[in-house]
Amino acid sequence: xxxxxxxETKFKSCCYSERLLKKLLLLNETATTKxxxxxxxxxxxxxxKYHGHQKRESGEPYYSHPIEVAYMIADYSFKPxxxxxxxxxDTIEDTELTKETITCIFDxxxxxxVDALTRLKIDRKISSIExxxxxxxxxNSDDLLLVKYFDRVHNILTIKAKSPExxxxxxxxxxxxxxxxxxxxxxxxxEILMIEEQLIQLCYQNIILKQQSPSxxxxxxxxxxxxxxxxxxxxxx
Numbered sequence: 394x395x396x397x398x399x400x401e402t403k404f405k406s407c408c409y410s411e412r413l414l415k416k417l418l419l420l421n422e423t424a425t426t427k428x429x430x431x432x433x434x435x436x437x438x439x440x441x442k443y444h445g446h447q448k449r450e451s452g453e454p455y456y457s458h459p460i461e462v463a464y465m466i467a468d469y470s471f472k473p474x475x476x477x478x479x480x481x482x483d484t485i486e487d488t489e490l491t492k493e494t495i496t497c498i499f500d501x502x503x504x505x506x507v508d509a510l511t512r513l514k515i516d517r518k519i520s521s522i523e524x525x526x527x528x529x530x531x532x533n534s535d536d537l538l539l540v541k542y543f544d545r546v547h548n549i550l551t552i553k554a555k556s557p558e559x560x561x562x563x564x565x566x567x568x569x570x571x572x573x574x575x576x577x578x579x580x581x582x583x584e585i586l587m588i589e590e591q592l593i594q595l596c597y598q599n600i601i602l603k604q605q606s607p608s609x610x611x612x613x614x615x616x617x618x619x620x621x622x623x624x625x626x627x628x629x630x
Contacts, residue, residue, distance in 0.1 A: 451554035
């Protein structure tokens with residue numbers, strides 16, 4: 394944390410950060426609660442620092458992913474702590490950044506939220522679905538569920554760089570599990586319109602893989618949007 398007092402001078406802009414910051418400045422013009430742009434830049438700085446030279450399968454720098462997640466979330470949850478959390482959401486799981494260090498750099502709330510989104514637990518690494526189940530039964534976790542939702546949306550948007558096998562697994566998981574979050578948010582956040590259908594559409598945009606993966610074709614052809622009630626029961630089981 395030697396750079397805690399001088400990170401501003403070390404901050405380097407990139408196309409991903411410029412896009413996010415431009416959007417936040419625009420939203421700030423009409424927002425009741427203003428976003429501290431400096432705090433967002435600090436989150437970007439540390440995300441870039443700790444994700445370092447990690448690459449996504451698409452070849453893009455890994456830090457581009459959490460920044461893009463924050464970009465999408467800003468339209469639905471314009472809260473400073475959630476935007477910072479979304480930018481840092483993979484750091485504990487995939488880098489050397491710890492919960493304790495996040496507490497020192499930001500605060501305990503941010504550290505707790507990033508930790509709640511982390512699949513690495515005391516005894517094992519849990520799945521994304523298990524994270525959702527844990528968040529689902531907690532009070533006041535809607536914003537963190539939103540981070541998980543747009544984390545998956547961005548993963549679907551960039552899914553073509555993965556192998557057909559991984560694509561099949563991710564799309565199946567998305568259609569059978571994550572769709573319920575779109576249904577849930579549509580009932581909770583009026584500004585989110587048809588969000589579950591948007592995620593289904595993203596899955597269908599990869600329909601070309603049907604020729605390579607018959608099982609994917611079966612999933613897509615037989616998929617029916619689950620009811621909110623049935624999905625609530627699934628999460629609570």
